[in-house]
Amino acid sequence: MNDELSPVTPSAVRTGTDWLARVGLRPTRQRLSLAAHLVGDGKNRHVTAESLYTASRTAGAKVSLATVYNTLRAFCEAGLLTEITVDGSKSYFDTRMDEHPHFYWEDSHRLTDAPVEDLRILGLPEAPEGTEIARVDVVIRLKRA
Amino acid sequence: MNDELSPVTPSAVRTGTDWLARVGLRPTRQRLSLAAHLVGDGKNRHVTAESLYTASRTAGAKVSLATVYNTLRAFCEAGLLTEITVDGSKSYFDTRMDEHPHFYWEDSHRLTDAPVEDLRILGLPEAPEGTEIARVDVVIRLKRA
DNA sequence: TTAAGTGCAAATTATTTGCAGTAAG
DNA sequence: CTTACTGCAAATAATTTGCACTTAA
Numbered sequence: 609m610n611d612e613l614s615p616v617t618p619s620a621v622r623t624g625t626d627w628l629a630r631v632g633l634r635p636t637r638q639r640l641s642l643a644a645h646l647v648g649d650g651k652n653r654h655v656t657a658e659s660l661y662t663a664s665r666t667a668g669a670k671v672s673l674a675t676v677y678n679t680l681r682a683f684c685e686a687g688l689l690t691e692i693t694v695d696g697s698k699s700y701f702d703t704r705m706d707e708h709p710h711f712y713w714e715d716s717h718r719l720t721d722a723p724v725e726d727l728r729i730l731g732l733p734e735a736p737e738g739t740e741i742a743r744v745d746v747v748i749r750l751k752r753a
Numbered sequence: 754m755n756d757e758l759s760p761v762t763p764s765a766v767r768t769g770t771d772w773l774a775r776v777g778l779r780p781t782r783q784r785l786s787l788a789a790h791l792v793g794d795g796k797n798r799h800v801t802a803e804s805l806y807t808a809s810r811t812a813g814a815k816v817s818l819a820t821v822y823n824t825l826r827a828f829c830e831a832g833l834l835t836e837i838t839v840d841g842s843k844s845y846f847d848t849r850m851d852e853h854p855h856f857y858w859e860d861s862h863r864l865t866d867a868p869v870e871d872l873r874i875l876g877l878p879e880a881p882e883g884t885e886i887a888r889v890d891v892v893i894r895l896k897r898a
Numbered sequence: 899t900t901a902a903g904t905g906c907a908a909a910t911t912a913t914t915t916g917c918a919g920t921a922a923g
Numbered sequence: 924c925t926t927a928c929t930g931c932a933a934a935t936a937a938t939t940t941g942c943a944c945t946t947a948a
Contacts, residue, residue, distance in 0.1 A: 634947060636903060648774040672905045679781075693824035693841040698937065709878075714887060733869045735895055742859060742896040745839075748877070749940060779922060781928060817930045822913060843912065
């Protein structure tokens with residue numbers, strides 16, 4: 609639920625290491641530090657390249673922004689993250705891999721999980737000929753009341 | 754359903770003129786030509802700045818890309834269009850203003866209306882304290898079967 | 899050792915903006 | 924006339940890439 613910073617404890621590093629090992633990604637220093645931030649405390653997180661970069665550097669890690677971009681892409685391709693688009697300008701990355709709805713806070717530009725255990729989408733159309741449904745994205749846009 | 758080109762007939766121009774008049778936007782040559790493409794045939798359409806620019810020029814209109822961008826933005830602010838984000842890289846603009854789900858064709862990067870009259874979303878969470886739901890976006894991502 | 903990963907800086911892509919010229923009311 | 928609109932070209936923002944260097948296996 610909290611989104612940006614998780615302390616990079618030894619156990620966080622361990623978790624991150626396993627996370628990478630699971631998909632056969634080479635555990636480099638920077639990947640480990642990014643992984644620790646992403647999954648270190650077991651909670652799921654929503655980051656942008658910029659926010660993860662800032663968080664990592666603040667925690668003392670030495671990574672370049674380009675590597676953060678490349679790493680996020682690599683994690684996505686390996687199936688460790690999902691990319692979510694809500695804002696047009698930037699991409700968000702979510703550590704939670706199952707299909708679930710999001711809150712998008714329009715004023716602060718933040719993305720969080722929507723607390724829904726019982727969301728039901730009924731009457732979903734068939735996928736047209738020759739296609740299949742890859743995913744259904746549900747984004748609940750919130751504005752200040 | 755068809756998305757890019759609509760013939761710019763006299764009646765299309767008339768429709769476009771009314772469309773602009775409704776929100777008090779000055780009917781300049783380029784706005785009229787873009788409007789004719791967008792709502793000229795009464796069907797709703799999904800365009801990107803680039804696709805509308807190309808379509809307009811192909812039809813002989815003289816507009817600059819910058820003006821297409823500015824105009825799309827103006828139309829949005831005036832409540833004539835909705836901006837939809839699915840792709841991260843580009844923005845799509847929809848002439849249909851009510852809340853409705855979309856198909857996003859991942860291979861061709863096209864956006865169309867999903868044919869659903871009876872889509873029901875149940876169990877939607879409450880908007881958190883101090884916020885209200887601005888809109889719920891549903892995007893059905895299609896991939897080649 | 900050796901292919902994969904990293905970090906710059908330069909390149910790309912989508913979009914916005916400044917400002918001089920043009921046209922609508 | 925007068926203010927809004929248009930069209931370039933230059934500016935910006937997010938992201939990617941080329942390439943020499945480093946490092947995990």
